[in-house]
Every structure is written in C-alpha cells, then in structure tokens.
Amino acid sequence: MIPAAFDYVAPTTVEEAVRALAEAGEDAKVLAGGQSLLPVLRVRLAAPTMLVDLGRIAELRGIREDGDALVIGAMTTHYEVQRDALVREHALLLGLTTDTVADPQVRHRGTFGGSLAHADPAGDLLAPALALEAEMVLAGPDGRRTVPAGEFFVDFFTTALAPGEILVEVRVPKHTGWSAHYEKFNRVAQAWSMVGVAAALRTEGGSIAEARIALTNMAATPVRAHAVEQALVGAPATAEVIRAAAEHAAEGTSPTTDGNADTEYRQHLARVLTGRAVVAAVGA
Structure with a gap:
C-alpha cells in the first residue's frame, strides 16, 4: 500500500x-x-x-565516554553499537544483544534510540538497557530531562516521552570487566523474541559478586528478575547453583498468551533461558 x-x-x-x-x-x-x-x-x-x-542531526550520533558512563547517541545504528570497542569494553551486554537484532540490513539502518523509543516488549534492546540501569536523556520544549530505564518503559509501545519530546542520548553506567550474555528463543531466525534474557555479572574468586538480570517479552515492559539476582549474589558461580537460582526467573510475571506461546510456556522459557544465559556469561 x-x-x-x-x-x-x-x-x-x-x-x-x-x-x-x-x-x-x-x-x-x-x-x-x-x-x-x-x-x-x-x-x-x-x-x-x-x-x-532526525537523520541529519549530527549530535544524535556516536558513542563516547563521560566519566563513569558511556553515552550513546539515539541515532547511532545497531551496526555501530555492535562493532564499537567502548561498548565491548564497558557495556558488553549491549554489544552481545545487538549481535542478535534482526538481520544485517536492519542493523545497518535501525537505530539504538529508535528501538528503545518504539518500546516493543519483544524488542531485544529494552532488557539490557534495564539490566544495565541506563538513563534516557530527553529533549523537549521545556529543555532536557533524564529518565531512568525503569521509569522510561511505561506500557506496550509506550514510554515516558511526552508529546514534543525526542530521545537524544542514552547514558549507560560502565560495567567494565563484567561478563555478559543474551539468550533468546524465537520460532524462526531473525523473528521477534518469544522470551529473551539479558544477564550481566561480576565475579570475584569464583563467586558471583553482583548480578543484573532482565527479561524480554515477559510483560508489557522489560522486567528485572530480582529474585534471581538475590539468589545469585554471594553464591558460587557453578552451573548447579545458577540453574537453581534461575527457577525464580518467572516469579511475579504474567506474560501474555498469543499465537506464539501461552503464559505457562513463556514462564518455562524464562527459567530455562535464564539458566543458560548466566551459565554462558560466567563460563560455568
């Protein structure tokens, strides 16, 4: 048409x-x-x-360091995020997740900020932004304001962007030295995720010192798996311990039933994929 x-x-x-x-x-x-x-x-x-x-606004493109944060322009393409050395060093989870977004053609044209502002609950980049506690910088008629990822995603395809505002940049706290993995399940290659799990962890002496776990397509917005995080922190980074912690992944969730999966199956996927993501991240 x-x-x-x-x-x-x-x-x-x-x-x-x-x-x-x-x-x-x-x-x-x-x-x-x-x-x-x-x-x-x-x-x-x-x-x-x-x-x-927004394609001609140079200010909205590029990736730079600003103290303890990476600043990613909203119009930076997935391909640029995917290949950026600063992202791989300080926000590995974002780079690994971007590797899985759609196909090369989409990654060359699609933008990091566009995906976040679109707020599709099956979109892959929302969960890592939440897990890494990113902040969205918005510009509007009244100036600029900063909104944490946990408050930015409001509902299905709905964000905290007010009428007349645009997403300018995303500030991602550095997670230097953290291990990470993004695990998702889809019915066919390059399709939307039925469920995805973004995992970033910091280990010390064989134990998990910090954990950030967020889930894709388990609600109208991405959700943190706080029960899993609590079960992991302080525990040895072994496959057995991780899989036991992953059993808490679906707690408090009530994902929708649609043509791809029902609620119970998505909850099952969340538990299985969380275990896989954390095991892969720590190399257990």
Missing part, C-alpha cells in the same frame, strides 16, 4: 527538531531508522501529518 500524504522536515539540530514537533502538534511522528515506522505507514496503521526526520 501507499502511505497517506504527509509533510516532511529534516532538521539539523535538536532544537530545530523540537520546534518542528511543537509546530506540527500531536499528529507528527519522529523518523529515526524507520525500521518500525515505515511498515506501519505503508499499511496506514499510522497516518501522521508530519514526519520529522
């Missing part, structure tokens, strides 16, 4: 983008990599009167 007619602007600064959104009102849409937006435009599930293309 052909999208409905719309106006198009391509600002070169964040301020111009915010102003364009304010002038267009609630019927405007932000265009990042377009991997999610363009398909829904084609079938007219969305019919904005204005598209604000």
Whole structure:
C-alpha cells in the first residue's frame, strides 16, 4: 500500500527538531531508522501529518565516554553499537544483544534510540538497557530531562516521552570487566523474541559478586528478575547453583498468551533461558 500524504522536515539540530514537533502538534511522528515506522505507514496503521526526520542531526550520533558512563547517541545504528570497542569494553551486554537484532540490513539502518523509543516488549534492546540501569536523556520544549530505564518503559509501545519530546542520548553506567550474555528463543531466525534474557555479572574468586538480570517479552515492559539476582549474589558461580537460582526467573510475571506461546510456556522459557544465559556469561 501507499502511505497517506504527509509533510516532511529534516532538521539539523535538536532544537530545530523540537520546534518542528511543537509546530506540527500531536499528529507528527519522529523518523529515526524507520525500521518500525515505515511498515506501519505503508499499511496506514499510522497516518501522521508530519514526519520529522532526525537523520541529519549530527549530535544524535556516536558513542563516547563521560566519566563513569558511556553515552550513546539515539541515532547511532545497531551496526555501530555492535562493532564499537567502548561498548565491548564497558557495556558488553549491549554489544552481545545487538549481535542478535534482526538481520544485517536492519542493523545497518535501525537505530539504538529508535528501538528503545518504539518500546516493543519483544524488542531485544529494552532488557539490557534495564539490566544495565541506563538513563534516557530527553529533549523537549521545556529543555532536557533524564529518565531512568525503569521509569522510561511505561506500557506496550509506550514510554515516558511526552508529546514534543525526542530521545537524544542514552547514558549507560560502565560495567567494565563484567561478563555478559543474551539468550533468546524465537520460532524462526531473525523473528521477534518469544522470551529473551539479558544477564550481566561480576565475579570475584569464583563467586558471583553482583548480578543484573532482565527479561524480554515477559510483560508489557522489560522486567528485572530480582529474585534471581538475590539468589545469585554471594553464591558460587557453578552451573548447579545458577540453574537453581534461575527457577525464580518467572516469579511475579504474567506474560501474555498469543499465537506464539501461552503464559505457562513463556514462564518455562524464562527459567530455562535464564539458566543458560548466566551459565554462558560466567563460563560455568
């Protein structure tokens, strides 16, 4: 199908983008990599009167260090995140997860910030952002504000972005020296995750000193597996201990039933995949 007619602007600064959104009102849409937006435009599930293309704003691209954090521009592509040396050193979980996103074509066009702002509960990057306690920097008519990942994801395809705001950058606390793994299950290659598990851990002397575990597609938003984390911290990094801790992965969750899996099966997957992810991360 052909999208409905719309106006198009391509600002070169964040301020111009915010102003364009304010002038267009609630019927405007932000265009990042377009991997999610363009398909829904084609079938007219969305019919904005204005598209604000962020592709020409240089400030929104790139990865840099800022003290104890990595700063990733919202328009940085998955491919750039995937190959970046700073990400591999200080936020390994993000790099490993990005390796699994869709296919090379999507990774070259899709953007890190676009995926987070789209907030698909089956999207792979939401869980590692939550696990690593990332912060989202938003720009709007009233200036800039910072929102923790735990507050940014609100509901299905819904974030804390207010009308007229754009995601500018993501600040990820450095997890230098942490081991990590992302384990997901899908029915066919390159499909959305039925369940995914993002695991980052720090070990000392054969024991797990810190653990960050987050789950994909187990709720309307990504969720932290706090019970698993508590069971792991202070425990020896052995496969037996890890698998026992992973039995807590589905506690407090009530995932939806759809054409891919029902609630009970997703809870089963969460337990199995959590065990696999943590075992792989620590090399047990």
